[in-house]
Amino acid sequence: MRIKLFTALSFLLLAITSCETSSTDPDSIYDGATLVLNEGAFTGGTATIQVVTNDTVIENAFQVENGFPLGNIGQHMIKADSLIVVTLNNGGLVRGIGASSLLSQWSTEVSSPRYVAYSGESILVSTWGSNFIKVLDPFTGSILDSIDVYGLSEAVHIDYPVAYIALNGGFSNDHRVAIVDLVTKTVDTVTVGDKPNSFVQINGDLYVLCEGYQDWNTAANSTPASLWKIDTNTGSSLEAVNAGSNTIHASALRTDGTHLYFLNNTYNGAVVSMEPSSSDWPTVDLTASVGYSLDVINDTLYLHNAKDFASSGVIYICDKQGNTLDSMSTGLIPRQILK
Amino acid sequence: MSALGQVLQRTMKRLLVLIVHLTSIGMQAQSSDTLLTTTISESLLRLEEMRTTVDSLVLLQSNAAEYLLKDSRFQLRQYAPGSVATFNLGGANSSQSRVLWDGIDISSMASGTLDLSIVPGILLQSSSVVDGSNAGSFGSNGMAGGLALNWTASGKKEFSTLIGLTSIGGLSFGVLNGGHFSKVNYRSFLQVQESSNSYPYSLGNQDYTMNGMGFNDITFMQQYNGVYKRAHWKSDIWYTQGEKKNSGSILTAGAPSLLQDKALRAKYSWQKRSHKISAFIGHEWQAYTDTLNAINLTDTNTYRQYTLQYNYRTKATKNIVEVGHVSAGGTSRDAVLLNVTARHETKLNDSWDMLARGAFWQGKLYGAGQFIWSSKNNKFPIQWSTGSFYRLPTMNELYWNPGGNLELAPERSYGSKVSALYRQKDLKISLTTDQLVFNNLIQWTPLSGGIWGPVNLERAYTSSSTLLLQRVKGKVNNEVSATHQYSRVLVSSNASSLGKQLIYRPSYQIVHTIDGQLWKGRLQLRSHAMGKRHTLRDNANAGILNPEFWMDLAYSYSFLSGQVQMTGRVHNLTNTNKTFIPYYPMPGRHYTINIKLNSKK
Numbered sequence: 042m043r044i045k046l047f048t049a050l051s052f053l054l055l056a057i058t059s060c061e062t063s064s065t066d067p068d069s070i071y072d073g074a075t076l077v078l079n080e081g082a083f084t085g086g087t088a089t090i091q092v093v094t095n096d097t098v099i100e101n102a103f104q105v106e107n108g109f110p111l112g113n114i115g116q117h118m119i120k121a122d123s124l125i126v127v128t129l130n131n132g133g134l135v136r137g138i139g140a141s142s143l144l145s146q147w148s149t150e151v152s153s154p155r156y157v158a159y160s161g162e163s164i165l166v167s168t169w170g171s172n173f174i175k176v177l178d179p180f181t182g183s184i185l186d187s188i189d190v191y192g193l194s195e196a197v198h199i200d201y202p203v204a205y206i207a208l209n210g211g212f213s214n215d216h217r218v219a220i221v222d223l224v225t226k227t228v229d230t231v232t233v234g235d236k237p238n239s240f241v242q243i244n245g246d247l248y249v250l251c252e253g254y255q256d257w258n259t260a261a262n263s264t265p266a267s268l269w270k271i272d273t274n275t276g277s278s279l280e281a282v283n284a285g286s287n288t289i290h291a292s293a294l295r296t297d298g299t300h301l302y303f304l305n306n307t308y309n310g311a312v313v314s315m316e317p318s319s320s321d322w323p324t325v326d327l328t329a330s331v332g333y334s335l336d337v338i339n340d341t342l343y344l345h346n347a348k349d350f351a352s353s354g355v356i357y358i359c360d361k362q363g364n365t366l367d368s369m370s371t372g373l374i375p376r377q378i379l380k
Numbered sequence: 381m382s383a384l385g386q387v388l389q390r391t392m393k394r395l396l397v398l399i400v401h402l403t404s405i406g407m408q409a410q411s412s413d414t415l416l417t418t419t420i421s422e423s424l425l426r427l428e429e430m431r432t433t434v435d436s437l438v439l440l441q442s443n444a445a446e447y448l449l450k451d452s453r454f455q456l457r458q459y460a461p462g463s464v465a466t467f468n469l470g471g472a473n474s475s476q477s478r479v480l481w482d483g484i485d486i487s488s489m490a491s492g493t494l495d496l497s498i499v500p501g502i503l504l505q506s507s508s509v510v511d512g513s514n515a516g517s518f519g520s521n522g523m524a525g526g527l528a529l530n531w532t533a534s535g536k537k538e539f540s541t542l543i544g545l546t547s548i549g550g551l552s553f554g555v556l557n558g559g560h561f562s563k564v565n566y567r568s569f570l571q572v573q574e575s576s577n578s579y580p581y582s583l584g585n586q587d588y589t590m591n592g593m594g595f596n597d598i599t600f601m602q603q604y605n606g607v608y609k610r611a612h613w614k615s616d617i618w619y620t621q622g623e624k625k626n627s628g629s630i631l632t633a634g635a636p637s638l639l640q641d642k643a644l645r646a647k648y649s650w651q652k653r654s655h656k657i658s659a660f661i662g663h664e665w666q667a668y669t670d671t672l673n674a675i676n677l678t679d680t681n682t683y684r685q686y687t688l689q690y691n692y693r694t695k696a697t698k699n700i701v702e703v704g705h706v707s708a709g710g711t712s713r714d715a716v717l718l719n720v721t722a723r724h725e726t727k728l729n730d731s732w733d734m735l736a737r738g739a740f741w742q743g744k745l746y747g748a749g750q751f752i753w754s755s756k757n758n759k760f761p762i763q764w765s766t767g768s769f770y771r772l773p774t775m776n777e778l779y780w781n782p783g784g785n786l787e788l789a790p791e792r793s794y795g796s797k798v799s800a801l802y803r804q805k806d807l808k809i810s811l812t813t814d815q816l817v818f819n820n821l822i823q824w825t826p827l828s829g830g831i832w833g834p835v836n837l838e839r840a841y842t843s844s845s846t847l848l849l850q851r852v853k854g855k856v857n858n859e860v861s862a863t864h865q866y867s868r869v870l871v872s873s874n875a876s877s878l879g880k881q882l883i884y885r886p887s888y889q890i891v892h893t894i895d896g897q898l899w900k901g902r903l904q905l906r907s908h909a910m911g912k913r914h915t916l917r918d919n920a921n922a923g924i925l926n927p928e929f930w931m932d933l934a935y936s937y938s939f940l941s942g943q944v945q946m947t948g949r950v951h952n953l954t955n956t957n958k959t960f961i962p963y964y965p966m967p968g969r970h971y972t973i974n975i976k977l978n979s980k981k
Contacts, residue, residue: 082915082923085629085962089922101922109584110963113631133633152633212677257782257831308826349825351883352876352918372922 069141070094071102076379077356078118078127079372080347081111088115088129089372090143100372106143111136118377121159121179125379128154128166135166135175137182147182151175153211158197158204160223165204167194169211174221190219190228198240198247199223200273205247207237214254220276231278234267239294241301243317247271249278250294250303253287266291268301270317282315284322295337297361302342304332312342312363327363336378341366345375424514425754425763425799427810427848429506430859432895433902434934437947441544441552441571441974444504444527445496450906452863452889453511453525453846458497459964460577460593461548463624464639465497468885469525470511470814471842471865476771476791477515478522481529482616482647483689484660485519489719490683490708492774496527498620498641500599502556502569503529511846512814513795514750516769517735520702520721523769523793524816533567533603535560539979542571547971549576549594564606571599581965582957583630590965592627592636611652618645629963641666656691666710681710696727708775715779717742719772730756741772746790759803766796773834777822783833791836792819806853813845817870839871840882855897862890869917876918883923887911901937908932915962923962930956945976 070092077091087110092102103111112132119126124146125138135154137146152170159165163185164177173187174194192208192215199205206219208230217230218237234251241248249269256262265284271277284291292310294303301317304310311326312335327342333354334345342359354375358367429451431439439447445465448454455468466474475492478485481503487494510518510526518526535558542554552573559566574596580589598621605614624639642665649658662685670677687704704719720740727733733752738745750767773788795816802809820836827833842865849860867882881887888911895904909929916923931953938945949972952958958966 082962085631085915085964087631087963104584107584109586110631113629113633113963129631131628131632133635150633152635308831347826348876349823349874349917352874352916353920353922373916373920 070097070099071143072141076118076125077369077371077375078115078377078379079354080115080374080376081113082351082373083114083131086373087111087113088127088132090115090118090125090127090138091372092143093369102143103138103145107145115376116154117156118379119157119159120379121164124179126157126159126164126179128157130154130169133170135164135177135182137179149175149177149182149184151184155195156197158199160199160201160204163223165197165199165206165223167197167206169193174206186226188221188226188228190221191230192217192219194219195237196239198242200242200247203273205240205249205271207233207240207249209236209238216251218249218271218278220271229276231271231276233269233271233278234280234283235264237269238292239303241294241296242273243296243298245273246317247273248281248294248296248301248317250291252290252292252307253284255290260287263287265289266305268294268322281317282320282322289322293332293335295335297337297340300361302335302337302361304335306330306332308333310335312344312359314361327361328357328359328365331357333374334376338378338380343378345371345377347374350374424510424517424752424765425761425801426507426510426812427801427808427850429509430850430852430857430893431506432857432893432904434895434904434936434947434949437936437945437974437976438934438949439501439504440540440556440976441542441554441573442501443497444499444501444529447501447504448496448509449908450861450891450893451509452861452891453509453844455884455886455889456496456960457884458960458966459626460590461550461967462497462573462575462577462595462597463593463626464495466493467496469509469515469527470844470846470863471816471867471882471885472524473882475774476523476793476818477525477527478519479527479529480519481618481645481660482614482649482658483691484647484658484687485521485702486529486645486660486662486685487519487521488664488683488774489521489685489704489706489717489772490681490713490775492771492776495641497595497624498597498599498622498643499529500569500571500601502601503531505530512797512799512812512844513769513793513816514752514765514767514797516748516767516793516795517723517725517737517750520704520719520723520737520739521770521772523771523791523818524795524814531567531569531601531603533558533560533565533605535565538567541977541979543975543977544573545973546575548579548967550574550972562606563608564604566602566604568602569599570601573597577967579967579970581630581968588630590630590967592625592634595622595624597622611650613651614647614649616645616647618647619643629961630965631963635671637671638669639666640669651691654693656689658687658689658691660685660687660689662686679711681708681712683708698725699723706775708779712781713775713779713784715775717775735767737769739770739772741790742778742786746770746772760800762798762800764796764798768795769793773822777834780833782831783824783827785834788822788834789820789836791821793817794819806851808848808850810848811846814843816842816844818842837873838869838877840867840869842867842882842885857893857895859893860890861892862888864888874917880917880919881914883914883917886913898935899937900939901935904934904936906932906934925959925962928956928958930954930958943978945978947974948972949974 075093079089081088089101090103092099112129114131116128116130155167166175176186193211195207195209204221208215208217235254237251253264253266267283268281310332311330312328313323315323331346333347336343344357354371356369458465469477479494538558540556544552554571577593600619621642627634627636645662664683667680689702692699700723702721707716725735736749748769752765755762771791797814799812821838823837846863851858890909892907913925934949936947955969
């Protein structure tokens with residue numbers, strides 16, 4: 042009888058303890074949720090983080106949680122351990138946000154920040170505000186270092202301990218990639234096509250998509266988009282393929298691990314794909330020409346359509362052949378999706 | 381806001397005459413100087429603004445954008461006080477309503493608009509606001525609504541010094557001088573003003589102070605007029621120069637941009653009996669510097685307009701031929717065009733008028749016209765008009781590099797409007813309702829290659845109704861100006877805009893003004909209510925500007941036999957969070973003192 046009573050009490054205690062445990066450490070709605078970064082209106086708009094779960098959509102989750110808006114023009118968003126890091130280029134801010142709570146942890150002023158990457162120890166921020174990329178402490182957001190990369194910087198890719206920084210000239214033109222040793226802080230540059238905008242790495246090769254320069258005053262001075270390959274072992278660069286026409290300006294290079302995907306136009310682009318070894322510029326559109334940005338996650342294409350840039354956007358979810366599987370309404374000017 | 385006063389053209393007997401006189405702004409703070417007006421006579425039925433004592437003084441020291449907030453038909457878009465101001469009138473957009481100076485269309489054919497923040501209030505008459513579809517007969521390129529600017533040197537001797545101070549860092553100083561010599565009347569106006577626009581605002585639970593939205597400008601106007609051998613002549617000069625900073629919205633990094641502009645306008649007119657000839661020269665220069673941290677981008681644009689207008693009137697007709705040579709130069713466009721407009725208005729009989737308008741622009745001809753029916757009941761006049769007008773593509777839309785579209789069709793309106801006036805003793809009521817369909821609406825939209833360009837994208841419907849109610853009883857003036865708007869996009873290549881409300885059109889605006897004697901001065905309370913506005917084309921919740929209600933209180937007092945007139949104002953008495961553009965908060969409660977010193981009476 043005593044044993045039964047003891048057993049019963051033990052179970053009761055266990056049950057109570059279990060209840061207490063679950064009530065004090067509930068799963069956050071944001072854990073495992075899909076996050077969409079919307080740029081927001083250029084003039085007088087705020088970027089938004091839209092949270093999508095199986096049964097819930099929170100359109101402006103950051104503001105809901107924090108009581109103030111995210112900032113003007115959301116540019117890039119990454120996960121860095123327990124943080125979401127977002128750059129707000131017109132707002133001149135980099136925000137560190139708790140991934141489970143979406144509560145702002147820190148914000149750091151960086152002039153015209155563009156893209157971020159996480160090295161495991163620090164956060165690199167590219168910028169159009171100066172030739173110096175910023176190195177941030179992921180815990181406090183404080184600027185630990187500034188590294189001169191000799192140009193205005195765009196996309197960032199880290200293959201630790203080396204960081205590759207696309208130098209695109211901001212509103213002007215550039216055609217280099219800075220190669221930064223994050224340990225020694227030494228910097229070298231290699232030449233690529235005009236205005237490099239995105240990277241993917243497949244094995245030992247780093248592919249760089251260059252959108253080409255657009256001269257709106259003298260069209261003949263424009264240059265075509267091109268794809269370049271950088272050998273990560275030697276640091277040498279080589280043009281893999283060229284669009285041929287100086288009216289083609291591509292963006293948003295992504296990969297599923299075997300193929301390359303990108304948009305064949307910087308506005309209203311269609312998704313095209315190619316094998317890395319191909320020497321032909323892809324000419325077959327996989328999707329309609331509606332893309333402003335592109336993500337490839339788990340063999341699925343996420344095509345961001347900003348519509349008229351003054352209405353809510355939509356993300357088309359497509360298979361790798363470009364067939365639309367589903368779509369998702371977004372905020373103003375969807376730019377990126379994180380899952 | 382409201383238009384008050386009273387004008388009313390009873391029947392459309394003939395085409396009425398333009399501009400007669402402007403009453404000088406009285407120096408005494410009595411109601412006797414409150415309702416004096418001019419007579420811009422068009423064959424459109426409408427009620428004049430009721431100009432209170434406070435309005436009469438404020439008018440001299442404010443710009444047109446600030447002053448016209450008293451009229452519910454007027455919808456302002458502005459970042460901060462004194463910043464660039466564009467407007468909508470009765471459902472139209474800012475390029476569809478024109479601004480005329482003494483009958484000459486001075487809205488830029490390059491941008492399509494005129495910045496009202498650099499139009500001095502002194503150019504506003506009590507009948508300056510023309511609303512609705514029948515205002516398409518107004519000017520050479522309008523589709524709906526417009527502003528008629530004018531001022532006149534009456535020959536009355538005057539010399540006034542104007543001083544203004546605001547609690548948000550504003551200071552203004554002006555001189556108004558008038559008189560006559562021989563048979564020549566003259567009047568001149570000089571004003572300089574600046575403001576740091578430093579005021580508190582809140583963002584969520586955080587409090588901040590607005591910075592980087594300051595401005596300064598100078599305005600000079602001079603008119604001479606007289607009679608020579610039974611002919612009336614008039615010459616005007618109007619010069620403005622300004623600088624406006626804009627640090628971006630409160631969410632941006634505070635890298636200020638700077639807008640610098642200069643505009644010189646000159647006009648000469650000669651009128652003998654039924655014939656009038658006017659010549660106009662306008663030179664505008666504008667530089668916009670965007671300081672994006674390390675990068676400075678400067679865009680410089682110029683606009684020149686040379687217009688010759690011939691006006692011939694008979695008892696039953698009004699005929700205008702206007703030839704304009706316009707050029708747009710600078711960083712992003714370089715073009716010259718000829719703009720020829722002819723207008724003919726005929727009185728068909730006691731009830732019917734007909735108007736025809738045609739234009740030659742960009743090598744093509746465009747036509748417009750309307751019929752106007754007016755009741756013969758003088759006590760309760762009613763007017764109905766129906767017609768179609770156009771808004772020509774601007775030079776920016778045609779020639780902007782990159783993106784200009786030479787294939788653009790003009791925007792086209794089809795509209796019908798009913799107006800009615802009722803007057804009895806001290807009560808005046810005006811009711812208008814206006815239905816418009818806009819076709820071929822031009823919008824800038826992203827094209828291939830990262831370029832934005834204008835295209836004829838949409839068809840939209842707007843319905844706008846305005847009630848103006850004025851009552852002057854004893855020493856108390858009352859006015860209610862209420863406008864309701866409904867709009868829908870009927871056709872669009874963007875499915876998400878279909879069936880949606882046009883952006884930046886409040887569903888309603890109501891302005892109530894009460895003004896009465898208090899001690900030796902006059903106290904005025906003005907209340908504003910504005911409905912929600914959409915700022916996103918799909919009307920998504922994220923772009924809604926919520927309804928706003930605010931009040932302004934003013935007290936005006938004169939002493940030393942009217943030689944000194946002072947007005948103190950409390951703006952936004954209710955300390956409402958006001959905004960015309962998202963994340964550009966306007967000031968909360970703040971204060972202004974205006975002083976007018978008269979050395980001649």
